[in-house]
Amino acid sequence: MEDTNISEITSTEKEITRAANIIKTRKRCVALTGAGISVESGIPPFRSKGGLWEKYDPTVYASIDVFRKDPSKYWTIRGEFIRNYNNYQPNPGHLALMELETMGLLRCVITQNIDGLHAKSGSKDILEIHGSLREIYCVNCKRQYIAPDIPAGTPPYCESCGGVLKPNTVLFGESLPATALKRAQEESEECGVMLVIGTSANVFPAAALPEIAHRSGAVLVEINLENAFPQAEVYINEKSGIALPEIIRRIKDII
Ligand SMILES: [Zn+2]
The missing domain is CATH 3.40.50.1220 (TPP-binding domain)
Incomplete structure (x- = not known):
């Protein structure tokens, strides 16, 4: 041995x-x-045991089509993932x-x-x-935000124009x-x-x-x-x- x-x-x-x-x-x-x-x-890796995708179906919570209809789904899991963002x-x-x-x-x-x-x-x-979780932008006026300095709310809305904010990460269905x-x-x-x-x-x-x-x-x-x-x-x-x-x-x- x-x-x-x-x-x-x-x-x-x-x-x-x-x-x-x-x-x-x-x-x-x-x-x-x-x-x-x-x-x-x-x-933990998203795909691993105990990872995010075990709890949330990524084709729903991290899909661009769903995001366009109901962005709150994405922002719910994002909240869970980055609760400790600054501690990582x-x-x-x-x-x-x-x-x-x-x-x-x-x-x-x-x-x-x-x-x-x-x-x-x-x-x-x-x-x-x-992409990156740090970078967030308004889908309407493209104003850039840096995490965690984003407006409160699920989903958060742009302070300039009220457009919904989207992370600069690649969601399922996006290029x-x-x-x-x-x-x-x-x-x-x-x-x-x-x-x-x-x-x-x-x-x-x-x-x-x-x-x-x-x-x-x-x-x-x-x-x-x-x-x-x-x-x-x-x-x-x-x-x-x-x-x-x-x-x-x-x-x-x-x-
Ligand atoms: Zn805006």
Whole structure:
């Protein structure tokens, strides 16, 4: 039993060292993040057990068609999700990506998360392909609001014109933000390394990005508690809040 544990630790350590070498030596590293990276900040994935979609049917509560008829449904679950909005803080995984960017080793973060934690951690170049909860706008006059500074009420209405407010997040039935998605696809085609962190291969088009990167010649480094991408050359079976800071420590050790 003890031997098994030791060999597991060794294998993760070895993969972390390989990841550090790859990031240090190959150019154009980008990261793709999903719900898994925010779990360590206390945000359960929507699709998981105990997640929001277990309690509320997303095709009703997070659908653009329903929103147009009755926006209060969306604002009800949003209230539940962001009750602790200001308490959600970036964890060491988010901070490590910010540090990699500062070190000049990470071009951008492509994220499926709408929680805004990459921005909160200080990362600069973030492609939020499912939008962001922070940004809210009036569907009528387009006035912008920033969460949590929005008018009270379910749903809240614009202080300027009385129009209903909508989050800048992608609801079911809506298209993804074209500019962010286009750049995410270009970065995936042109990168030399893609870090795939806390995301599985089941929500498109994000799930296609690692395959695009792999086909275009990039090395995939996957950090996930379950191996979702068989194409990954390096697979680190560890929490990103532990693995990413460790990768940075080793990069700094490489002369
Ligand atoms: Zn307005």
